[in-house]
Amino acid sequence: MLALSQTLSGAGLAAGITVGALLAEEMLGSTGLSGLPAALFTGGAALGAVGIGRVCQRWGRRPGLTAGYATAGLGSLGVVIAAALGSVWLLFLSLLVYGAGTATTLMARYAGADLAAPARRGRAVSLVLFATTLGAVIGPNLVGVTGDVADGWGVPRLAGPFLLAVVAYAAAAVVLGVFLRPDPLRLARARAAAAEAEAEAEKEAEAKAEAEAREGAAEAPPASPASPAVRADTRGIVTGTAVMTLTQLVMIAIMTMTPVHMRAHGHPTEAAGLVIALHVAAMYLPSPLTGMLVDRIGRRRVAAASGLVLLAAGVLAALAPAHSVPALAAALVLLGIGWNFGLVSGTAIVTDAVPLATRASTQGLVDVGIAVAGATGGMASGLVVATGGYSTLAMSGGIVALGLVPLLVLRGRAGRGVRTEDGARP
Numbered sequence: 001m002l003a004l005s006q007t008l009s010g011a012g013l014a015a016g017i018t019v020g021a022l023l024a025e026e027m028l029g030s031t032g033l034s035g036l037p038a039a040l041f042t043g044g045a046a047l048g049a050v051g052i053g054r055v056c057q058r059w060g061r062r063p064g065l066t067a068g069y070a071t072a073g074l075g076s077l078g079v080v081i082a083a084a085l086g087s088v089w090l091l092f093l094s095l096l097v098y099g100a101g102t103a104t105t106l107m108a109r110y111a112g113a114d115l116a117a118p119a120r121r122g123r124a125v126s127l128v129l130f131a132t133t134l135g136a137v138i139g140p141n142l143v144g145v146t147g148d149v150a151d152g153w154g155v156p157r158l159a160g161p162f163l164l165a166v167v168a169y170a171a172a173a174v175v176l177g178v179f180l181r182p183d184p185l186r187l188a189r190a191r192a193a194a195a196e197a198e199a200e201a202e203k204e205a206e207a208k209a210e211a212e213a214r215e216g217a218a219e220a221p222p223a224s225p226a227s228p229a230v231r232a233d234t235r236g237i238v239t240g241t242a243v244m245t246l247t248q249l250v251m252i253a254i255m256t257m258t259p260v261h262m263r264a265h266g267h268p269t270e271a272a273g274l275v276i277a278l279h280v281a282a283m284y285l286p287s288p289l290t291g292m293l294v295d296r297i298g299r300r301r302v303a304a305a306s307g308l309v310l311l312a313a314g315v316l317a318a319l320a321p322a323h324s325v326p327a328l329a330a331a332l333v334l335l336g337i338g339w340n341f342g343l344v345s346g347t348a349i350v351t352d353a354v355p356l357a358t359r360a361s362t363q364g365l366v367d368v369g370i371a372v373a374g375a376t377g378g379m380a381s382g383l384v385v386a387t388g389g390y391s392t393l394a395m396s397g398g399i400v401a402l403g404l405v406p407l408l409v410l411r412g413r414a415g416r417g418v419r420t421e422d423g424a425r426p
Helices: 002-028 036-059 061-085 088-114 118-131 133-141 143-152 157-179 184-213 234-264 269-284 287-297 299-319 325-353 356-388 390-402 404-414
Strands: none
Touching (some): 002 036, 002 133, 002 157, 002 269, 036 234, 036 356, 061 088, 061 157, 088 118, 088 157, 088 184, 088 325, 088 356, 118 287, 118 325, 133 157, 143 157, 143 269, 184 356, 234 269, 234 356, 234 390, 234 404, 269 325, 287 325, 299 325, 299 390, 299 404, 356 390
16 A cells, blocks of 8 residues: 555656746746745655654654645645646745655655564665656656646646646545555554563563572572663764755756756757656666665665766766757666665665654654755755756756765764664665
């Protein structure tokens, strides 16, 4: 059921990615502000991550994720109404609410890791992301069809994909709310409590056996020491968060302005939709391979590779001829792969570092950082393109992403010879 909901949410997520910037450019009449939708819905994702994380921490994954998708459906409907009315302020507010879908789609990956053994955590996260692929790829390719539907209803064509998002997010909420049973996080907690109780029982049995072996001894057996409290690995949380926020910032910035760049050079909206579809496929389709690499060669190595791939994406996008759809598509595919490497490895690093008792709330706060980074990238992207051009944006993004490599090298030296508490490879 988690996989089905991710497929549906992928279609909803694709609406903002594909036409959000174009819709804003059309309504605002300014390229410099066309990055605002990405900033708004990623800012909404930050707010959503806080709320969803708290709900998940208290009541479990099912109610938290269900509420997130339902909220995103309302935001999508608001975007359609705003476009029909020509209301910029309603558009801004609705995009903020729509951002809850981004937060929920990303936070669902943690549900995949709740019941996974540490040695398979990367693969568990990747399978949830992989399930997003179908909807996320189909969505951008329905720009023309949904545009026709919107036009037939007297709504601007660019609002069409948000009609699809209304249906997709509402369906995802229903699927999770009805069928996600048992709740992954609650079940993981129950298993952990049972394992702890079993361990305590074994300690008591050993202590009793030792006491019986000391027949006639005057002193009582020493009390069995209390098991040490499991603490969060702050360094691991910071490292994983840095990896995911940096990759999100670079990906959002370049991706947001690619459709605007293409339309400015005469490409039709359908061509931009195809490029974004390939990009989104690259964001999610490699997930099983990425998860396997994360578990086998280590989280840090895959995270460092994300920086190198994002650098290659930025350089290619900067040098790609504006008339060449294949060149831009290749750059956006690399951009998606680099983001995937960073998200899967960073998620595994953070999950390894957080104890089960505080896992959901901490993960929510981490995703706030990711969303803020995306909002920053979205807002800055339009301004950079307006002043320095698309090539400047793409090249700058690649250079920023390269900063992951020294960060992870330093982290590796600090943690050399150390493994995480549950045995995962750092």
